[in-house]
Amino acid sequence: MTKNKINKKDKIIKAAADLFFEKGFSNTSIDDIIKVTGGSKRDIYNGFGNKSGLLSEIIRLYTDRVSHEVRLERFDENDLESSLKEFAYGLAHSYMRPEIIGLYTMIYKEVKLFPDLALEFYEKGPMLGTLKLSEFLQNCMNNGQLNKSPNYKLASFFISMIRDRIHSGVFLNSSEPVSLEELKEDVDLVVEIFLNGVKK
Amino acid sequence: MTKNKINKKDKIIKAAADLFFEKGFSNTSIDDIIKVTGGSKRDIYNGFGNKSGLLSEIIRLYTDRVSHEVRLERFDENDLESSLKEFAYGLAHSYMRPEIIGLYTMIYKEVKLFPDLALEFYEKGPMLGTLKLSEFLQNCMNNGQLNKSPNYKLASFFISMIRDRIHSGVFLNSSEPVSLEELKEDVDLVVEIFLNGVKK
DNA sequence: ATATAATGGTAATTTCAATTACCATACTCA
DNA sequence: TGAGTATGGTAATTGAAATTACCATTATAT
Numbered sequence: 100m101t102k103n104k105i106n107k108k109d110k111i112i113k114a115a116a117d118l119f120f121e122k123g124f125s126n127t128s129i130d131d132i133i134k135v136t137g138g139s140k141r142d143i144y145n146g147f148g149n150k151s152g153l154l155s156e157i158i159r160l161y162t163d164r165v166s167h168e169v170r171l172e173r174f175d176e177n178d179l180e181s182s183l184k185e186f187a188y189g190l191a192h193s194y195m196r197p198e199i200i201g202l203y204t205m206i207y208k209e210v211k212l213f214p215d216l217a218l219e220f221y222e223k224g225p226m227l228g229t230l231k232l233s234e235f236l237q238n239c240m241n242n243g244q245l246n247k248s249p250n251y252k253l254a255s256f257f258i259s260m261i262r263d264r265i266h267s268g269v270f271l272n273s274s275e276p277v278s279l280e281e282l283k284e285d286v287d288l289v290v291e292i293f294l295n296g297v298k299k
Numbered sequence: 300m301t302k303n304k305i306n307k308k309d310k311i312i313k314a315a316a317d318l319f320f321e322k323g324f325s326n327t328s329i330d331d332i333i334k335v336t337g338g339s340k341r342d343i344y345n346g347f348g349n350k351s352g353l354l355s356e357i358i359r360l361y362t363d364r365v366s367h368e369v370r371l372e373r374f375d376e377n378d379l380e381s382s383l384k385e386f387a388y389g390l391a392h393s394y395m396r397p398e399i400i401g402l403y404t405m406i407y408k409e410v411k412l413f414p415d416l417a418l419e420f421y422e423k424g425p426m427l428g429t430l431k432l433s434e435f436l437q438n439c440m441n442n443g444q445l446n447k448s449p450n451y452k453l454a455s456f457f458i459s460m461i462r463d464r465i466h467s468g469v470f471l472n473s474s475e476p477v478s479l480e481e482l483k484e485d486v487d488l489v490v491e492i493f494l495n496g497v498k499k
Numbered sequence: 500a501t502a503t504a505a506t507g508g509t510a511a512t513t514t515c516a517a518t519t520a521c522c523a524t525a526c527t528c529a
Numbered sequence: 530t531g532a533g534t535a536t537g538g539t540a541a542t543t544g545a546a547a548t549t550a551c552c553a554t555t556a557t558a559t
Contacts, residue, residue: 128516
């Protein structure tokens with residue numbers, strides 16, 4: 100049955116993603132994956148061509164999920180501060196998720212090996228979110244609520260503060276991961292500084 | 300002569316650092332290094348114990364250089380804006396240097412393998428710079444020039460904006476590296492937003 | 500100057516992991 | 530149901546790279 104084949108592929112993708120995100124692509128062997136899923140190496144070569152093919156499918160799949168979430172973001176020009184805060188909470192939430200951290204970790208590790216996949220991830224993920232926010236900022240400039248400024252750049256700066264607050268500890272092994280609740284104050288502070296910084 | 304031994308070690312360190320920064324630790328073989336320096340593998344095993352030992356020396360050496368530079372930063376409480384700008388230019392300059400980018404790249408790649416070295420890098424590099432800035436901000440708060448706020452956090456936010464402006468393109472393969480001249484406007488914009496955001 | 504120790508080079512050795520070969524089994528469709 | 534095809538499992542094969550063995554050479558110190 101085709102159904103079983105799909106289940107098997109899914110199972111492999113799930114297991115491989117966990118391993119790749121945890122240990123990186125290069126440090127995960129085909130055998131490691133099979134040890135989790137059962138079956139045999141042939142399942143991977145039949146289903147995905149080779150190890151790199153498996154990675155491609157995983158990155159595509161996970162970045163598509165992220166980009167889908169980003170598209171759902173809603174902003175309200177009549178409530179600038181709340182909108183920014185909600186956006187920032189969503190962002191923080193997303194950057195804290197293990198799959199996202201794993202995705203970033205892996206892409207940082209393997210960007211030299213797969214430059215195209217890294218670019219695709221960037222465009223469907225971080226860039227899309229930045230565009231979404233910059234559009235909102237542009238509307239608020241048109242409104243007269245904000246000073247005219249290069250909107251994409253402002254959006255990038257805002258997002259950098261949020262993301263780095265969460266990721267710098269992870270990627271340099273310099274602090275324990277925290278929960279969104281613990282972060283809330285910091286996120287609010289970011290919004291406050293940013294808003295003071297850019298509003299009329 | 301001991302002199303020759305040191306020269307040989309230095310030569311190996313230089314060549315290995317270039318390769319590690321360019322291709323990463325795991326993807327550089329001992330033979331790759333020897334191909335550049337001449338001599339034989341034994342030089343590496345005699346001089347550094349093994350491949351990891353070589354990496355340790357490199358990370359120590361390069362992070363010490365960075366931390367030395369950071370210590371030289373000068374601030375002037377009487378000229379807040381210029382001080383921040385000068386600090387930001389220095390920061391940008393530093394984040395753009397190939398050795399620094401290489402160091403970050405490699406540490407991101409291998410943090411799982413060498414968590415202690417990653418932490419050491421963080422403490423001697425980014426953390427030290429952040430402390431330096433936060434001390435200055437604290438002074439300006441005491442002065443009454445800035446609103447009271449958690450100073451280390453403010454400093455982190457400021458640095459995140461500068462660093463991410465430069466590094467996000469590199470690490471996700473999403474844009475060409477730029478020069479400090481091209482960045483100057485963006486750095487000025489960061490300072491402007493930040494200062495508006497935090498000053499009384 | 501020569502016995503002893505350190506150093507360097509070449510060629511194993513070992514390990515690990517991706518990929519492939521080959522055979523047995525299970526499925527498909529007439 | 531049975532010929533032909535696809536799939537899965539086990540066991541090669543291959544290649545890369547770290548580490549080590551061993552011998553030759555050079556340096557050191559009395």
